[in-house]
Amino acid sequence: MPKSTTRLEHDLLGDREVPTAAYYGVHTLRALENFPITGISIAVYPDLIRALAQIKKAAAQANQKLGLLDAKRADAIVAACREVIDGQWHDQFVVDVIQGGAGTSTNMNANEVIANRALEILGCERGDYKTLHPNEHVNMSQSTNDVYPTALKLATYVGIFRLVDAMAYLRKAFERKADEFADVLKMGRTQLQDAVPMTLGQEFSTYAVMLGEDEERLKEAALLIREMNLGATAIGTGINAHPDYAPLVCRKLAEVSGVPVVTAPNLIEATQDCGSFVQLSGVLKRVAVKLSKVCNDLRLLSSGPRAGFNEINLPPRQAGSSIMPGKVNPVIPEVVNQIAFEVIGNDSTVTFAAEAGQLQLNAFEPIIAHSLFKSALHLTNGCKVLADHCVNGITANRDLLRESVERSIGIVTALNPYIGYANATEVAAEAFRSGRGVAEVVIERGLMSPEQLAEVLRPEVLTRPQLIPQSVAA
Structure with a gap:
């Protein structure tokens, strides 16, 4: 007789045929049927799958030590857990990323895959749960309500530092450009109007500083993410777990994962509180807002090439139009802008989901997980793409920038301490009416000598605080 393609499994609702080749079981099968939502399985987040296996491994070690x-x-x-941690069997984690049940389907998917692989290691058939059971043995001393948030925090912790590294990579790209453009004088702008001179290096250095600040904010958020409720079981009381289990499994999990996890001081509070996820999501939004602002600047500064600012050139990445020959668009900043918009929306989702928790549990952590993972992953990829495909190749239109300073009315601000505000105002008005340069009008009116003017209008004087010589100020 041909070998059967299915095996019979039983759960609370009855018997179901599960594919023989599957490592998952009946609980996962029902989740597949119940939640055809996104078409995206949890396997798309390998950090989450590894975290689940790390928890199951730590739990097995703790339970063995406790007898x-x-x-x-x-x-x-x-x-079996070690294999999953090493990247095997991830294709068997098939439940949808968005699911009802507070993550029970994800936890059972992990329990079933690990149980069936462990059965094979023992020389048994998949589905031989009398020998080794997904709930009785793999899930011993656990509940979805402590496993799922712990897995989410472990995976998120890893993602945070991957993002920190990507932001540092982008920050260094901006720092290199700041050094390269340190001598390039240009006009600064406020409200899109000419303000006072600065260097292009100063402009690019601000982008590096903004990123560096948020690297630190992410590290601070990671400190909250380290606090776990593993050992809480159902609602935080630790029912069905050994009195020594919670601290022991925490130590084991730290060893297995390499993450310095700590047990929450109040497991009932930790089981229902999603505050650390809200905090992290807010920091991710902060990163997104700053990155989007930087990309807005890059698009504006590179606009043109003839009818825009045209102060910098972004490296051309692809043809920009199906109808306009020669057009090249700022596609890399544009894609990072879109990542930022998504992250801002994800933060709203996390906020609503965290607020919607009731009593001793938040049932909406799957959408929190999906939102946080997407935000961290897309920001990480966006930082790398922005550095490699845009920032590293930016060049400056030096002559145009210098000319804009010399022609700008805004340069008169630098002369205030030397000729007085009233004179400076008249000079600005005359320069604007006549179309002449500020320097020309100042000399014509005898307000400063050409030598004095040349000294004042040097880049190193225009772009930083200076002591005003009393003889000149007088």
Whole structure:
């Protein structure tokens, strides 16, 4: 007889045929049927899958040490978990990223995959749950309500520092450009109007500083993410867990994951409170807002090339139009802008989901997880793309920038301490009416000598605080 393509499994609702080749079981099968929402499985987030396996491994080790799980089963579970941590069997994590049940489907998907792989390691058939059971053994001393948020925090912690590295990579690209453009004089602008001179290097250095500040904010948010409720079980009381389980499993999880996790001081509070996720989401939004502002600047400064600012040139990446020959668009800043818009929206989702929690549990952590993972991943990729495909290749139109300073009415501000505000106002008005340069009008009126003017209008004088010589000020 041909070998059966399915195996029979049983749950609360009855019997179901599960594909023989599947490592997942009946609970996962029902989740597949119940939640055809995004078409995106949790396997798209490998950090989450590894985190789930790390938790199951730590739990098996803790339960064995406490005498609750025999060595044979514990070793098989640990071996199966190690394979998942190393990247195997991720294709078996098939439930949708958005699901009802507070993450139960995700937890059971992990329990079933690890149980069935452990059964194979023991020389048994998949589905032989009398030998090793997804709930009784893999999920021992656990509940979805402590496993799922712990997995989310572990995965998020890893993602935070991946993003920090990407932001540092982009920051260094801006720092290199700041050094390269340190001697390039240009006009600064406020409200899109000419203000006072600055250097292009100063402009680019601000982008580096903005990123550096938020690297630190992300590291601060990571401190809150380290606090876990593992050992809380259902609502935080630790029911069905050994009294020594919570601190022991925390130590084991720190060893397994390399993340310096700590047990929350109040597990009932930690099981229902999503404040750390809200905090992190807010920081991710802050990063997004700043990145989007920087990209707005890059698009504006590179606008043209003939009818815009045309102060800098972004590296051309692709043809910009299907109808306008020769057009090149700022596609890299544009894609980062769109990432920022998404992250800002994700923050609203996290806020609503965290607020919607009721009593001892928040049932909406799956959408919190999906939102945070997307935000961190897309920001990480966006920082790398912006550095590699845009910032590293930016050039300055030096002659045009210098000319804009010399022709700008705004340069008269630098002369206020030398000729007085009233004279400066008259000079600005005359220069604007006549179309002449400020320097020409000042000399014509005898307000300053050409030598004095040349000294004042040097880049190093125009772009930083200076002591005004009393003889000149008088």
